[in-house]
Amino acid sequence: MSLFQSTVFALATLPGRSGLAVMRVSGSNAKEILHTLTGREGFLPRRASLAPIYSKNETAPFDRPLVLWFPGPASYTGEDVFELHLHGGLAVTEAASSALLAAGATPAGPGEFTRRAFENGKLDLVQAEAVADIIDAQTQGQLEQAQRQLRGDLGALYGGWREDLGMIRAQIEACIDFPEEEDVLADALKAIKPKMTALVSCLDAHLDDSTRGMRIRDGLSIVLIGPANAGKSTLLNRLAGEEAAIVSDEPGTTRDVVRVRLDMGGFLVELADTAGIREITHNIEKEGIKRAKTAAEAADIRIMVVDITQPAADLEHITALLHDGDYVVFNKQDKVNDNECVPDIALGILVKTHRISATSGEGVDALISALEKRIIEMLGCQEAPSMTRMRHKQAIENTTFALVHAMQQLGARPELAGEHLREAGAALGEITGEAGTEEILGKIFSTFCIGK
Ligand SMILES: Nc1nc2c(ncn2[C@@H]2O[C@H](COP(=O)(O)OP(=O)(O)OP(=O)(O)O)[C@@H](O)[C@H]2O)c(=O)[nH]1
Ligand SMILES: [Mg+2]
CATH class of the missing domain: 1.20.120.430 (tRNA modification GTPase MnmE domain 2)
Incomplete structure (x- = not known):
């Protein structure tokens, strides 16, 4: 016997125009309600049958849905359940909701079907x-x-x-x-x-x-940091495939942390662009730099973007944010010869370096492949569940x-x-x-x- 008294209904599909709309009904009165709606009895368990469906006191059906009857306890919720595969669209689903209400069913709350499945021992909470x-x-x-x-x-x-x-x-x-x-x-x-x-x-x-499972579910965080004007926002836009961040030749363009969600190697990644880090007195930009540092500290992977044409001076505040295994990307490769030396950055840690051009795309595929490989190593399959x-x-x-x-x-x-x-x-x-x-x-x- 179910812990719940009422019989509930809800659309299992998105409301609006669509080929089909699936209405799910669960509860101890489901059988009786199905009879009221269709005038029929004897639906075979787990077999699809077409049946006309009527509004209260109407003799003409408003639709002819496919009906699926799942007597409890062999149903999703463990209770008596039926599904109506109606034609999609507002008029039909509204008529079905009214007919269900008139027959004594009540609208389901958020997650109510799964909650009933849990209460009836069909699923544990983790499931x-x-x-x-x-x-x-x-x-x-x-x-x-x-x-x-x-x-x-x-x-x-x-x-x-x-x-x-x-x-x-x-x-x-x-x-x-x-x-x-x-x-x-x-x-x-x-x-x-x-x-x-x-x-x-x-x-x-x-x-x-613990971090592995939560990263898979909520997304792994990668943050772009670096001096102003190095091309961080240009790189974010290229990786995201959209103009998410403003790009300009004025140093100090980005202030807020700009986040985009990407699929990398089959895993969800949240990539963030941040304010260029430099000595500055302007209050708003200062706040941006503070946010950049906080985001870098909380990230799983940091990518430091550096302009290959600029001397590597005053970068200590940025390199101090890097961890072993992070990336340093020398950008604007299109402006120099392939064999030109990169700026000499003092790092006391092991990082991976790449030469790219965020505007032309040169070297970006190699950077993406390296990141994907790293992400799969971090989050890929392991025996024990996380x-x-x-x-x-x-x-x-x-x-x-x-x-x-x-x-x-x-x-x-x-x-x-x-x-x-x-x-x-x-x-x-x-x-x-x-x-x-x-x-x-x-x-x-x-x-x-x-x-x-
Ligand atoms: N030639 C060349 N120019 C680039 C490249 N990447 C970015 N730029 C230019 O460099 C300037 C700065 O680019 P942004 O992407 O805004 O740089 P940023 O690091 O986000 O700058 P801030 O937000 O100010 O810290 C723009 O004029 C870009 O067009 C590149 O690979 N090659
Ligand atoms: Mg920027």
Whole structure:
């Protein structure tokens, strides 16, 4: 029996003119409502059939949709569900909504179908989030990660750790329940400790890997920095394939951070252009330079753009922002001979260098290939599933925190250790939803769109 009383409906497709519009209906009255709408009964489960559909008190049908009947629990939500594949367009979908309302269904809230699937045990919370991620995916990398998550890889990993925590706790409780022989208790507790240490290492390794999954989902950040007039904005426009940033021969053109989203090597990249960094007294430009530095510090990869024709003077403020593995791009190659030496920049770190012309495009393909290779190395497939949201990361951190506390209490106060283990299990359970509160669930599903 579903936890929800009402039967809800929503368009699963975008509203507006289209070939088809799919209306989804779920809830305990779905069968009765389908009968009211079509005047028919006996739809075969999971078989498509054409049926005329009527508005209340009308004898002429307003459309003849394809009807799909999914009796619960073998449905997406676990409840009785039907879908109407209507003709797309406002008049038809409006008529269908009115007929559904008249028959007693109510409009679904954001993510309500997936929420019902979660409440009815069809999906865990991590899988529900994966449904949202699949719909939002713009790149192959995002899609593959969301599909792995929907398959249950991440949920299985967390479920396994939760079981381990439960077993350790049971063992501690068993020791506490038979405390007659002190030596036996001490030995038994000693034997439990390595299991806890092993679990802490697994959680730590998962935390270390946390950026990967989140970068795949939210985008890897690449920031262009450099002196004024070096051609940063020209390069951003070339990489983006659009005139996103203003280009001019006046130094100090860019002030705000200009961000564009790109697909590089199948992964989502957020590329940012920033203000040229130079000694300046103008307040607005100063603020721009501050923002440039902040963006550079937060980025996953920095590309320093330098004008190949200019002497490499006063670049320390910029080179100080670079990290090992970043890029230095000598731009305006079209203005010099191929064999001309590049300006000698003092760097104490390992960077990759490229010679390009952002205006002619020379050398840009090689730069793109190098970046794509690097991104695939950073985000490409690994065996273990990665966490994909800050919410997961915080819960794993809380789990580790409680588990470490449990280890500290194990010898002296095993009953307290048991309590910390319970907290650790609860923190882990929040991720998959076993220990989810209404507040957490409400927050997650409110970000879904209607019809999901
Ligand atoms: N010849 C040549 N000119 C270039 C090249 N790239 C940029 N320029 C020119 O250099 C000038 C500055 O280019 P921008 O892209 O605005 O430089 P920027 O680094 O964004 O400059 P700021 O925003 O002021 O820091 C413009 O006149 C561009 O047309 C290049 O590869 N070759
Ligand atoms: Mg610029």
